[in-house]
Amino acid sequence: MKIETREESGCQVVAIIGSADVESAAALREALLGTIESGAKCIICDLGRTDFICSDALGVLITAYLKARMRGGFVRLADPQQHLKDVLATTRLDHLFDVFADVKAAAGGRKLH
Amino acid sequence: MLSRSPDTDNAYPWTEKVLPTQLEAIREVEGDIMDRLAQVDYDEDLQFAIRLAFEEAVVNAMKHGNRMDPARKVLLTYRVSPECIEIRVRDEGEGFDPGCVPDPTIDENLQRPCGRGIMLMRSYMDTVQYACRGKEVQMVKFRRSGGGGTKP
Numbered sequence: 001m002k003i004e005t006r007e008e009s010g011c012q013v014v015a016i017i018g019s020a021d022v023e024s025a026a027a028l029r030e031a032l033l034g035t036i037e038s039g040a041k042c043i044i045c046d047l048g049r050t051d052f053i054c055s056d057a058l059g060v061l062i063t064a065y066l067k068a069r070m071r072g073g074f075v076r077l078a079d080p081q082q083h084l085k086d087v088l089a090t091t092r093l094d095h096l097f098d099v100f101a102d103v104k105a106a107a108g109g110r111k112l113h
Numbered sequence: 114m115l116s117r118s119p120d121t122d123n124a125y126p127w128t129e130k131v132l133p134t135q136l137e138a139i140r141e142v143e144g145d146i147m148d149r150l151a152q153v154d155y156d157e158d159l160q161f162a163i164r165l166a167f168e169e170a171v172v173n174a175m176k177h178g179n180r181m182d183p184a185r186k187v188l189l190t191y192r193v194s195p196e197c198i199e200i201r202v203r204d205e206g207e208g209f210d211p212g213c214v215p216d217p218t219i220d221e222n223l224q225r226p227c228g229r230g231i232m233l234m235r236s237y238m239d240t241v242q243y244a245c246r247g248k249e250v251q252m253v254k255f256r257r258s259g260g261g262g263t264k265p
Contacts, residue, residue: 055172065224090233090237
């Protein structure tokens with residue numbers, strides 16, 4: 001897994017590239033929580049190039065969501081491909097996270113569903 | 114588990130591996146399973162489903178069963194055929210009652226960062242059974258069933 005971060009439309013975008021598996025969860029945690037601790041309020045996880053996600057990585061997303069919310073911010077998910085959409089639906093985490101078709105829509109708050 | 118004939122077992126034999134309790138040890142076996150699935154033309158949806166369930170089962174065995182104790186091992190047994198994949202994962206922990214694991218999909222548990230592994234295994238595999246007082250999980254995925262998870 002590789003992580004790329006960038007700023008777009010006033011949001012911090014954390015792109016997860018490859019497989020968010022159990023071995024990658026620590027790096028993902030560091031990237032997301034580090035972004036929140038640096039003061040970012042609007043965090044978008046770009047899942048467009050994420051081909052796999054395990055329950056540990058889902059747990060990291062939830063931890064980041066809760067931490068951002070405690071600080072008055074939010075974590076949004078953008079552009080999940082079909083396998084990740086299925087996982088989000090199966091776990092019902094699509095009821096917890098706001099999920100968007102792409103990063104631009106996430107920055108603007110136009111939800112996928 | 115499936116009933117088997119000697120002919121089927123000979124054509125698609127069982128593989129047994131003993132893993133150390135180290136998360137990085139998962140990848141090599143996972144690669145072997147994915148290679149075998151590809152050889153008998155399991156599609157991407159099935160491969161995703163099986164990879165997810167396999168990873169959750171082995172991580173559960175290492176983290177919750179063996180409590181990441183490097184002195185404990187995880188025993189893996191698996192068999193890939195054109196019809197199905199069968200996987201057994203056994204740890205050296207104390208066992209547990211899978212019926213006592215909270216449902217992570219109900220509203221009050223959605224914000225819990227952990228506890229989704231078993232639910233994902235059950236959603237993505239066709240059968241998930243526990244043996245040896247919870248120390249062994251036995252999973253089957255039929256090729257004909259397709260790969261997607263099921264909404265609870």
